[in-house]
Amino acid sequence: MHIVIMGCGRVGSALAQTLEQQGHTVAVIDQDPTAFRRLGSGFGGRRVTGVGFDQDTLREAGIEEAGAFAAVSSGDNSNIIAARVAREMFGIENVAARIYDPRRAEVYQRLGIPTVATVRWTADQMLRRLLPSGAEPLWRDPTGGVQLAEVHAAPSWVGHKISELQEETGVRVAFLTRLGEAILPTSQTVLQEGDLVHVMMRTDEVEKVEASFAEGPKEGGH
Numbered sequence: 001m002h003i004v005i006m007g008c009g010r011v012g013s014a015l016a017q018t019l020e021q022q023g024h025t026v027a028v029i030d031q032d033p034t035a036f037r038r039l040g041s042g043f044g045g046r047r048v049t050g051v052g053f054d055q056d057t058l059r060e061a062g063i064e065e066a067g068a069f070a071a072v073s074s075g076d077n078s079n080i081i082a083a084r085v086a087r088e089m090f091g092i093e094n095v096a097a098r099i100y101d102p103r104r105a106e107v108y109q110r111l112g113i114p115t116v117a118t119v120r121w122t123a124d125q126m127l128r129r130l131l132p133s134g135a136e137p138l139w140r141d142p143t144g145g146v147q148l149a150e151v152h153a154a155p156s157w158v159g160h161k162i163s164e165l166q167e168e169t170g171v172r173v174a175f176l177t178r179l180g181e182a183i184l185p186t187s188q189t190v191l192q193e194g195d196l197v198h199v200m201m202r203t204d205e206v207e208k209v210e211a212s213f214a215e216g217p218k219e220g221g222h
Contacts, residue, residue: 001024001025001066001067001068002024002025002026002027002062002065002066002067003019003024003025003026003027003066003067003068003069003070003130004026004027004028004029004058004061004062004063004066004068004069004070004086005019005026005027005028005029005069005070005072006028006029006030006052006053006069006070006071006072006073006078006079006082007028007029007030007052007070007071007072007073007074007079007098008028008029008030008032008035008036008038008039008047009035009038009072009073009074010038011072011098012028012030012038012070012072012073013028013035013038013039015070015072016028016039016043016045017039017040017043019130020043020044020045025045025062026043026045026046027045027046027047027048027061027062027066028045028046028047028048028061029048029049029050029051029052029057029058029061030047030048030049030052030073031049031050031051032049033047033049046060046061046062048060048061051078052071052073052078052082053078053081053082053085055085055089058082058085058086058090063086063090063092064090066086066090066092067092067093067094068092068093068094068095068096068130069082069083069086069087069090069092069094069095069096070095070096070097070098070130071083071086071095071096071097071098072097072098073098076099076100076101076104079097079098079099080097080099080104080108080111080113082097083095083096083097083108083113084111084113087112087113094130095113095114096113096114096115096116096130097113097114097115097116098115098116099115099116105180106179106180109179109180109194110179112193112194114194115180138150138198140203144203145202145203145204146200146201146202146203147200147201147203147206148174148198148199148200149198149199149201149206150196150197150198150199151171151197151198151199151209151210151213152197152210152213152214153165153191153195153197153213154213154214154215154216155193155216156216156217157191157213157216157217158191158192158193158195159190159191160190160191160217161187161188161189161190161191162176162185162186162187162189162190162191163187163188164217165191165197165213165217168212168217168218169199169209169212169213170201170205170208170209170212171199171200171201171209172199172200172201173185173197173198173199174198174199174200175198176189176191176195176196176197176198177195177196177198178192178194178195178196179194197213
């Protein structure tokens with residue numbers, strides 16, 4: 001996948017290096033050309049000097065063939081504007097913005113832009129939003145037989161009850177992250193757009209669970 005990152009600070013440069021190591025192509029945008037030093041000489045991606053919400057700058061960074069966009073500059077407003085341009089003008093589905101003010105983060109989540117508030121920042125959280133397919137293990141029991149993982153649910157699950165998701169996929173939903181808050185679902189809880197689903201499952205069934213989450217509900221599901 002080609003991924004465009006706006007902001008070459010500590011987070012942006014670490015994210016760029018990690019993604020490149022995972023085999024993705026990366027372009028990094030920053031207004032300050034000296035910021036690219038953080039990438040090191042081994043970085044093979046594009047370095048684009050400019051403003052990350054400028055359409056020509058984004059095109060130069062390869063936004064038109066990108067599968068994901070991360071806005072991790074030091075400015076909340078710049079990050080959210082750039083994220084919305086990537087989503088609305090270029091149709092990028094996997095978009096994430098770093099926001100310093102957690103009160104703002106909730107507002108932006110409602111606009112449909114996944115945000116990572118700096119207080120809870122880890123590069124892993126951002127990676128999970130940019131590369132949402134599959135399961136990301138968060139915890140394993142000492143025997144390794146059971147694990148807690150975030151699993152990406154297909155959009156067709158939105159509007160369905162958690163109880164239905166559990167029944168069809170054979171997992172136990174441990175908790176949801178909704179608008180940056182962790183919630184414990186009941187049998188009546190309905191999956192909403194933007195929810196992150198964290199499940200307990202057997203380690204030997206991870207691939208099967210990932211497939212049924214990606215497939216969506218069966219025809220005629222209740």
